[in-house]
Amino acid sequence: MSTDDLIQEAEAAVVALSTPPQPPDPYPHYAALRRANPVYYSEPLQAYAVTGYAEVAAAAKMPNMGNGPRAAAMRRQGWEDHESLRLFMRALVTLDPPDHTHLRGLASKVFTPAAIRRVQPSIERMVGQRLDELAERASGGEPVDLVELVASPFPVQVICELLGVPAEQGMLFYDLANDWTRVWGGGNYSDEELAKADESTVELRNYFDALFADRRRKPGEDLLSGLVKVGDESRLPPDDLMALATFLFVAGFETTTNLISCGVWTLTENPDQLDLWRERPDITPGAIEELIRHGTPISGTARVSTGPVRLGDKEIPAGQLIFLMTAGANRDPRQFPDPDKLILTRDDGPHAGFGGGPHYCLGAALARMETQVLFPALINRFSVIEVAGEPQWRTATGLHGFEKLELVLK
Numbered sequence: 001m002s003t004d005d006l007i008q009e010a011e012a013a014v015v016a017l018s019t020p021p022q023p024p025d026p027y028p029h030y031a032a033l034r035r036a037n038p039v040y041y042s043e044p045l046q047a048y049a050v051t052g053y054a055e056v057a058a059a060a061k062m063p064n065m066g067n068g069p070r071a072a073a074m075r076r077q078g079w080e081d082h083e084s085l086r087l088f089m090r091a092l093v094t095l096d097p098p099d100h101t102h103l104r105g106l107a108s109k110v111f112t113p114a115a116i117r118r119v120q121p122s123i124e125r126m127v128g129q130r131l132d133e134l135a136e137r138a139s140g141g142e143p144v145d146l147v148e149l150v151a152s153p154f155p156v157q158v159i160c161e162l163l164g165v166p167a168e169q170g171m172l173f174y175d176l177a178n179d180w181t182r183v184w185g186g187g188n189y190s191d192e193e194l195a196k197a198d199e200s201t202v203e204l205r206n207y208f209d210a211l212f213a214d215r216r217r218k219p220g221e222d223l224l225s226g227l228v229k230v231g232d233e234s235r236l237p238p239d240d241l242m243a244l245a246t247f248l249f250v251a252g253f254e255t256t257t258n259l260i261s262c263g264v265w266t267l268t269e270n271p272d273q274l275d276l277w278r279e280r281p282d283i284t285p286g287a288i289e290e291l292i293r294h295g296t297p298i299s300g301t302a303r304v305s306t307g308p309v310r311l312g313d314k315e316i317p318a319g320q321l322i323f324l325m326t327a328g329a330n331r332d333p334r335q336f337p338d339p340d341k342l343i344l345t346r347d348d349g350p351h352a353g354f355g356g357g358p359h360y361c362l363g364a365a366l367a368r369m370e371t372q373v374l375f376p377a378l379i380n381r382f383s384v385i386e387v388a389g390e391p392q393w394r395t396a397t398g399l400h401g402f403e404k405l406e407l408v409l410k
């Protein structure tokens with residue numbers, strides 16, 4: 001292929017990946033970008049698209065890669081007047097050192113392996129209840145929507161349990177949080193959506209304020225009690241405590257939801273691997289990692305270079321927008337031989353699905369535990385798992401999973 005052809009193919013990929021609706025199968029587009037260059041500069045986009053595994057891993061750890069300026073580059077004018085955008089601009093994922101280091105340190109004191117182990121019995125109980133409901137609804141042979149019944153509500157239920165948000169408020173909070181997260185990406189939303197996001201953010205804040213007050217009076221073992229305690233001890237400004245708690249609340253929703261829906265669909269497409277997993281329960285931890293690699297739930301993240309950076313064969317000056325395409329990195333054949341193939345027993349090293357460096361996913365252990373309980377229980381409860389009709393992929397850019405996935409289960 002000539003250089004011109006490679007660039008033409010890469011630019012077509014840029015358009016396909018950045019214009020909603022997102023293509024159901026984005027992977028050929030990442031491959032096209034990588035063929036042109038694992039660190040590809042798009043003139044029309046005025047940004048770099050990084051799809052090489054080694055390059056994404058290296059970039060995530062470089063000091064000259066800012067998250068704050070990334071958010072600044074994406075935010076709209078007058079953002080300070082909007083409650084929803086102000087709160088997002090203090091979220092862990094948009095901060096840089098020293099603020100990020102400080103707040104992440106506080107969150108890590110509370111979001112510990114022991115705290116996650118504490119909720120394991122509840123997670124096992126929730127999975128049992130969800131599967132009972134699925135079995136009951138599916139018993140007449142009618143298709144059931146996995147997203148509605150499991151993939152969407154289960155992660156919300158788990159984070160409520162962990163934080164100590166009363167279960168009956170969970171789905172209300174979920175709706176408010178969905179209004180809020182709609183304005184997280186660039187300027188890709190209407191004025192009405194922004195107004196709704198502001199209104200819902202105020203409501204969410206009020207609920208959390210009430211919960212903070214309650215935990216100050218009656219501390220429990222939950223994470224909100226822990227956050228209030230470490231926040232008060234370190235004189236954390238109230239807005240930062242709010243941003244920390246609300247971001248922890250929402251960060252695991254869509255991500256884990258996508259892993260569940262995309263993971264189950266991928267298994268139905270690879271029946272030999274599904275059978276293998278049923279025969280070999282010992283492969284569960286690796287199988288979950290392979291599902292994350294193969295169908296990366298969040299397609300990527302972005303940074304802005306805060307100084308000169310050398311990445312791949314590029315010398316990148318300060319002030320450049322750089323997309324770290326973790327989904328592309330996870331299908332890089334230089335790291336994962338035969339990358340489009342699902343191999344549950346693969347042993348090619350860690351995937352890039354949880355990011356890397358100082359912003360490495362804080363909830364990775366929780367996401368792993370949720371899915372390591374759910375998947376084996378689901379595939380062993382039903383000997384027949386078949387997709388019914390046309391599944392509906394999510395259309396929002398950057399998220400890889402289903403809006404609706406109807407299954408026949410027996």
Ligand code: HEM
Pocket residue numbers: 092093094104247248249251252253255256259292296297298301302326353354355356358359360361362363364366367
């Ligand atoms: C399969 C599920 C999940 C995936 C694929 C995922 C992926 C990611 C990725 C790629 C990042 C890095 C973003 C960046 O570098 O800009 C991240 C950050 C984060 N994730 Fe997850 N995540 C998942 C589940 C969760 C869960 C269950 C929680 C629980 C609360 C969570 C909490 C966070 C937090 C707090 C951060 C920000 C960390 C920081 O900026 O220091 N995630 N996640």
